[in-house]
Amino acid sequence: MARSGGGVARQIPEAGRQRGPLNVARDIHTLCSYHSSTMVMPFDDADHIFRCAKRLKKPLRWESVPKNNSASEHCRRLECRVEIDGGIRRGVFFRIIAYPGSLTRLTFQLETEKANGRSRATLYRFELNPPRPHTNKLYGPDEVNGLFINAGVPHEHVFYDSLNSDGSLRKRCDEQGRIVDDPPEDFSTALGYFCRRINVINGSDVPNPGDQGLLLCLGGVASLCA
Known part of the structure; x- marks a missing residue:
């Protein structure tokens, strides 16, 4: 099967025809600005974040959030910051989504801020019983x-499968999925699997979504049910 190549190199315009010190400085500034705006992050940073031991920062609380901006359907979400190397070098986040009416339709993600600091990249995602099918790209x-x-087949996305041909991270570094053999079947086993995959050392601190009640929206009013 044909493979897709890496990213297309873009020509950086020169500041002028003369190659004096001022023009060289301008070119360097343009080059740095271009890379900082397009680079997700260096591979070594992503590799370290994925591999190193992680500790979830409290509080660990579930909240109700609209599903796809819907006013009638709500998901439950738990999101927290992640400590690595005894501190937080870059914004790193642990996120779980539990979809309406189910504790076995779940998405787990390890996210980190991109080099530009204005958006996040997903370094790892595990999907338990996803509602829609997924098709990988041709690379x-x-x-x-x-x-x-x-649809319904548990699978994971890891950034190592979504690299450019030169080994750098793509803008979408979670494009490619892999089917998980002998997958977990419920929240607790899925949480354990996720934490082992991304090396979280205090995953047992994460409460079950039902332990904090189910946040339901009825007629626009939120209520907490035991």
Whole structure:
């Protein structure tokens, strides 16, 4: 199967025809500005964040959030910052989404702020019983290149499968999915799997969504049910 190549190199315009010190300085500034605006982050940073031991920062609380900006359907979300190397070098976040009416339709993500600091990249995502199918792009290792994953099939996305041909991170570094063999079946086993994959050392501190009640919206009024 044909593979897609890496990112297309863009020509950076010169500040002028003369190559004096001022023009060189302008070119360097333009180059740095271009890379800071387009680079997700250096591979070594992403690799370190993924591999190193992590501790979830409290509070660990579930909240009700609209599903796809819907006024009638709400998901439950838990999001917290992540401590690595005894501190936070960059904004790193742990996120879980539990979808309406189910504790077995879940999405777990490890996210980090991009180099520009204005948006996030997903370094890892695990989807338990996803409602929609997923089709991989035509690049990467043979086992993920163009793979089609049916709805309801647990799978994971890891940034190592979504690299450019030069080894750098793509703008979307969670494009490619892999089917998980012998997947977890419920919230607690899925949480354990996720924490082992991304090396979280205090995952047992995460409460079950039901332990903090189910936030329901009835007629626009939120109520907490036991």
